[in-house]
Amino acid sequence: MTLDIETLVDLYRDMWLIRAFEFGLEREFKKGNVPGMLHTGVGQEATQAALAAHLQASDAFFPDHRCHGINALAQEKHQGDGERIMAELFGRATGVCSGKGGSLHSANPKVGNFGDNAVEGSYMATVLGVALAYQMRGQPNVACCIIGDGTVGRGEFHESLNMAAIWKLPVLYACVNNGYAISMPVGKGHASADIVDLARGYGFPCEIVDGNDIEAAYDAVQRAIAHIRAGNGPYFLEFKTWRWQGLFSGEFRSPEEVKYWKEDRDPLKLAREKILAQGKLSAEDLERIEAEVKAEIEAWIDFAKASPMPDPAKATADVYVGWEVTA
Amino acid sequence: MTQATTRTRTFVQALNEALDIAMARDPNVYMLGEDIGEMGGDFGVTRGLWAKYGDARVRDTPLSEAAIIGASVGSAMLGMRPVAEIMFADFIGECYDQLVNNAAKMHYMFDGQFKAPIVVRTACGGGFGGGPHHSQSVEGWFLNVPGIVLVAPSTPADAKGLLLASIENDNPVIFLEHKALYRIKGEVPEGYYTTPLRKAAVARAGSDVTVVATMKLVHEALAAAAELEKEGVSVEVIDLRTIRPYDAETVLESVRKTGRAVVANEAPKIGGLAAELSATIGEECFHDLKAPVARVAGLDTPIPFSLVLEKYILPGKEEVIAGIRSVMK
Ligand SMILES: Cc1ncc(C[n+]2csc(CCOP(=O)(O)OP(=O)(O)O)c2C)c(N)n1
Ligand SMILES: [Mg+2]
Numbered sequence: 001m002t003l004d005i006e007t008l009v010d011l012y013r014d015m016w017l018i019r020a021f022e023f024g025l026e027r028e029f030k031k032g033n034v035p036g037m038l039h040t041g042v043g044q045e046a047t048q049a050a051l052a053a054h055l056q057a058s059d060a061f062f063p064d065h066r067c068h069g070i071n072a073l074a075q076e077k078h079q080g081d082g083e084r085i086m087a088e089l090f091g092r093a094t095g096v097c098s099g100k101g102g103s104l105h106s107a108n109p110k111v112g113n114f115g116d117n118a119v120e121g122s123y124m125a126t127v128l129g130v131a132l133a134y135q136m137r138g139q140p141n142v143a144c145c146i147i148g149d150g151t152v153g154r155g156e157f158h159e160s161l162n163m164a165a166i167w168k169l170p171v172l173y174a175c176v177n178n179g180y181a182i183s184m185p186v187g188k189g190h191a192s193a194d195i196v197d198l199a200r201g202y203g204f205p206c207e208i209v210d211g212n213d214i215e216a217a218y219d220a221v222q223r224a225i226a227h228i229r230a231g232n233g234p235y236f237l238e239f240k241t242w243r244w245q246g247l248f249s250g251e252f253r254s255p256e257e258v259k260y261w262k263e264d265r266d267p268l269k270l271a272r273e274k275i276l277a278q279g280k281l282s283a284e285d286l287e288r289i290e291a292e293v294k295a296e297i298e299a300w301i302d303f304a305k306a307s308p309m310p311d312p313a314k315a316t317a318d319v320y321v322g323w324e325v326t327a
Numbered sequence: 328m329t330q331a332t333t334r335t336r337t338f339v340q341a342l343n344e345a346l347d348i349a350m351a352r353d354p355n356v357y358m359l360g361e362d363i364g365e366m367g368g369d370f371g372v373t374r375g376l377w378a379k380y381g382d383a384r385v386r387d388t389p390l391s392e393a394a395i396i397g398a399s400v401g402s403a404m405l406g407m408r409p410v411a412e413i414m415f416a417d418f419i420g421e422c423y424d425q426l427v428n429n430a431a432k433m434h435y436m437f438d439g440q441f442k443a444p445i446v447v448r449t450a451c452g453g454g455f456g457g458g459p460h461h462s463q464s465v466e467g468w469f470l471n472v473p474g475i476v477l478v479a480p481s482t483p484a485d486a487k488g489l490l491l492a493s494i495e496n497d498n499p500v501i502f503l504e505h506k507a508l509y510r511i512k513g514e515v516p517e518g519y520y521t522t523p524l525r526k527a528a529v530a531r532a533g534s535d536v537t538v539v540a541t542m543k544l545v546h547e548a549l550a551a552a553a554e555l556e557k558e559g560v561s562v563e564v565i566d567l568r569t570i571r572p573y574d575a576e577t578v579l580e581s582v583r584k585t586g587r588a589v590v591a592n593e594a595p596k597i598g599g600l601a602a603e604l605s606a607t608i609g610e611e612c613f614h615d616l617k618a619p620v621a622r623v624a625g626l627d628t629p630i631p632f633s634l635v636l637e638k639y640i641l642p643g644k645e646e647v648i649a650g651i652r653s654v655m656k
Contacts, residue, residue, distance in 0.1 A: 097438040107437040114404065115437050119428045125397020126429060132398055133405035136357070136383060143401070159394035166389070318439040319473050321497035323525070326572060 001219045005280045007053075011214050012271050013289055014052060015045035017076075018069030019268060020290075020297040025068065025089060028301060035091055036102055041066040043212075043244040046267040047176055050217035051144065052077065054225050060114045060130045061144040062123040063106070064151070066176070066243065071096075071106050071113055078111040083300035092307035099310040100318075114143075121151035124160035124173075131169035131234075140229045144172040150181020152195050161234070165202040168233035172224055173199070175236065176211065178243040183252060199236045211239030212267040215274065241267075331516035333484075338508045341483035341515045342372045342448075345490035346410065348519050350380050353408060356494060359386040359395055360412030360448075369414050370450055370509055392421035399445040400430050400499075408494055409445050416451035416465040416503065423468070430499035431474030444497045446490070452505035452543055452593060453641055458632040464594035464625070466541070466570050469501060470603060477570035478524060479503040481545035483513035485568060488522025496524060503570075505542040505593075527574040529581070533563035536587040536651055539578050539604055541567050544591045544623075544642065551647040560655060570600055578604065579611050586617040589650040593641060596624035623650040 003011070022040040029038045041048060044066060052073035055061055063071050068085060075096065076082035088095025088106045095101070096108045107115030114130060117123045123145050131143040151157070152175065164171045175195050179186055187193035196206040205227065209220040217239060224235040242261040246252055263269075275281055316325045336344070349356045357380075358373060364387040367374030377385040388395050392413060399409035413419050419426070426447070433443040453462030469475045476498045480486040486504070493500040530545055531552055538548040545566045552562035563581050567573055582588045590604040605620040626640040 097436065097440070100438045101436050105436045107440055109404075109440055115433075115441070117429060119424055122397070122424055122429055123401075125393045125425055126401040126404075127397075128394055129398040129401020129403065129407070129409070130405060131401070133402040133407050136402075136407070156393050156397065159389075159391040160397070162389060163391060163394045163398065167386075318435045320476075320572070321434055321442050321444075323498075323572065325473070326575070 001215050003215050003218060005275070005278050007218070008214070008271070008275055008278070009281065009289070011049050011053060011218065012268070012275060012286070013293060014049040014073055015214065015268055015271060016290055016293045017073065017297070018045040018048055020294045021068055021072055021086070024297045024301050025086070033305065034089055038103065039065040040245045041069045043261065043267070044176055044178060044241045045069060046214040046217045046271070047174065047211045047239040047241060049073065049214060050221045051146070051174055053218060054221045055112055055142065055144060057110065057112050059112050059142045059144065061112055062114050062127055062146060063116050064120070064146045064148060064176070065104055065116060065118065067116065067146055068103065070146070074111040074113050075108060083303040086300040087304040087307050090304040090307070091309070092304055093310040094303070094307040098314065121147050121154040121156055124154065124156040127171055128160055128163050128169060131164065131171045132167065134170055135167070142170050142172050142225055142228045144174055146174045146176060148181060149175065149177040149179070149186045149195055150184060150189060152198060153181070153189060157198070161199060161202040161236070164234040165204055170228045171234040172228055173234065173236040175238045176241060177238050178241050180243070183247060195238045196236065204234045204236065206236040206238070208238050208240060211241030212265050212270060214267060214271045331518060331520065333514040333516050335512050336483050336515040337510055337512050338483045338486050339371055339510070341487040342490055342504065343374060343376070344515070345487040346373060346376060347379070349410070349491055349494045350376065350384060352519065355406060356408040356410065357384040357386065358410045358412065359388050359398060361388055361390060361414050363387060363412050368412060370506070372448070372504070373412070392418055393425050396422040396425035396430065396445070396447065399447070400425060400433065400443050403443045403445045404433070404441045410494060411445060411447045413447055413449040415461050416449040417460045417463045419449060419465055419468070426469070426475065426499065426501070427472050431472050435474060442497050443499045446493045446500045446502050448502045448504060450506050451503050452507055453630050453637055454507045454543070456632060456634050456637065457630070459629045462630040462637070464592065466503060466592070467594050467599040470571055470600060474499070475571060476500040476524065477503065478568070479541045479570050480568060481508065481542050481566050483511065483515045485522050485528070487515055488520050489524065489568065491519065492521035492524050495521065503542065507543045525569045525572055525574055527568055527577040528566045529563065529577070530566040531562065531564040533561040533585070535561045535585055536589065536654055537563045537565060537578070537581040537585045538589045538591060538647060538651065539565045539567060540591040541570060541600065542593070544593055544647070547642070547644045548591060548647050550644045551651060554644070554648065555651060560651065562651060575607055575611070579608065582608050582612045583615045586615050587654040588616070588620045589623060589647065589654055590620060591623040591642060591647055591650065593625055595627045596622055597627055599624060618654040618656065621650040621653045623647050
């Protein structure tokens with residue numbers, strides 16, 4: 001499929017925003033300005049941009065550990081303050097969770113972000129309840145969970161797909177198959193390297209999508225969401241993609257593999273070629289967009305750094321609703 | 328407050344009344360679990376409710392404990408009030424992650440933006456030959472989890488009032504139903520009422536020694552107290568009712584008065600509720616104590632099947648009496 005130029009350029013900008021966000025964050029992480037752990041979504045921008053484009057603020061998505069990008073896009077799109085995702089990762093009071101969540105637990109229900117859970121894939125179970133609430137209330141919303149290929153090893157994968165199927169729940173499973181779970185290749189960790197093979201038995205539509213082709217990803221998400229909103233029950237999308245980040249200790253994949261994915265299959269490069277092929281924008285136009293986005297991300301980083309740390313006394317707030325911690 | 332009419336009801340009937348009332352009062356309340364629908368649950372607690380409220384609000388599930396709790400939490404994030412049944416508390420390990428990492432932390436880690444007002448009803452406790460996987464007391468598994476509420480009634484009236492209060496509470500509640508109490512009878516007020524959470528009850532007033540107990544052991548403690556009364560020992564029995572966060576004030580006030588404390592729970596002694604209570608009493612009442620705090624608890628073993636073996640490891644009236652005697656010396 002071919003997207004119209006406006007949509008394509010918007011998506012290109014969103015993808016750039018994700019990449020600039022992650023590179024800026026990684027730079028600050030290496031300088032010691034960002035505590036904790038860092039997993040980036042570089043290389044997987046098309047999937048996140050496509051999901052962000054179709055999910056509404058009234059829908060729900062559960063982001064995973066590589067989802068700073070979709071978190072920032074949702075925050076920016078629905079509230080215009082993407083910098084609060086950055087601030088959260090810096091552990092600041094201005095973050096979306098006032099610094100209590102960080103990279104692995106950023107949430108904001110007002111933009112449909114139902115929060116990451118760093119016990120990978122636990123929310124494959126939680127997403128059922130959000131979908132069930134939509135169903136019981138007759139709301140045409142979608143509850144989406146974003147899961148990695150490795151996460152599919154959890155028992156909750158079966159429980160979730162089975163229950164979503166028997167109750168015909170409005171769940172979108174967005175499985176980001178980037179080939180590895182830390183060091184474990186997908187075909188070694190699962191009975192099939194195609195996750196859809198594990199999902200098909202539950203009897204709802206499952207598709208493999210080229211996760212590095214923004215047009216294919218956009219189209220697939222649109223199709224899946226239309227199916228779900230129409231009351232037809234769950235849908236499973238497996239995005240084939242590749243993460244640029246290696247292990248914390250360095251690169252573990254073959255030079256050929258790295259070269260293939262970074263040079264031939266870079267989703268941003270592919271999107272750029274598509275835009276230029278339409279002949280309506282020049283390379284300079286795209287460079288201007290890239291520069292704008294980078295400047296915005298630097299402003300977000302400055303905002304995060306300038307933001308106050310949380311009041312330490314807040315550490316005991318909100319353990320219980322309505323009750324103070326006593327011990 | 329006008330005194331409501333009471334009727335004699337079993338613990339199970341009292342729970343059933345509470346669920347019926349909660350479902351009728353609030354359309355956001357619904358139930359899910361294994362065989363809770365037409366069958367009415369393994370112990371009959373949900374009997375008749377499927378016929379009254381239908382499939383959508385009384386939901387039978389497959390054997391998917393993680394999905395049961397996950398679905399509960401997710402729907403609670405949007406304001407539903409799920410009451411989940413985990414058939415036997417022993418199975419709660421299957422959804423431990425959902426409870427500990429999701430339900431308990433949801434409100435905190437997302438800075439108050441979400442709540443997880445779920446109730447997880449579950450049948451716990453031994454004494455009937457259920458064996459290692461159908462008899463355990465699991466409160467200790469959750470005692471170290473900030474954000475979780477543990478409720479443990481011992482009488483039919485409290486079972487009803489505490490369940491209604493738990494359903495209305497905005498926190499995730501694990502509601503422990505001791506299987507040995509399901510058939511006991513008691514006076515239960517008609518209609519709607521709640522029994523406050525985090526409030527212990529003085530089940531029997533006394534002046535010489537305080538026994539703090541939960542669930543079945545409240546009854547064992549009351550029996551022990553009746554027996555020791557004949558010897559002139561006046562025993563105060565505190566029914567903790569909410570195990571986490573617990574009502575330290577009522578416990579400490581009683582111990583300051585009596586100067587002696589026995590803490591009793593059915594779970595193994597090491598690392599459990601009895602250990603926690605005894606530490607708190609020690610910290611707060613050291614100078615009031617006339618004797619070291621005694622713990623009455625299960626032995627440090629899994630629960631064996633054969634009734635003689637099971638009786639050997641689980642505490643009952645005799646062990647409570649021995650505990651009281653040890654602090655009266
Ligand atoms: C339940 C659980 N097990 C293990 C981990 C540690 N861990 C963090 S990320 C990860 C790999 C996840 O792989 P995948 O789902 O494919 O995501 P990717 O990092 O490739 O995007 C593991 C094992 C975890 N966080 N949670
Ligand atoms: Mg992976």
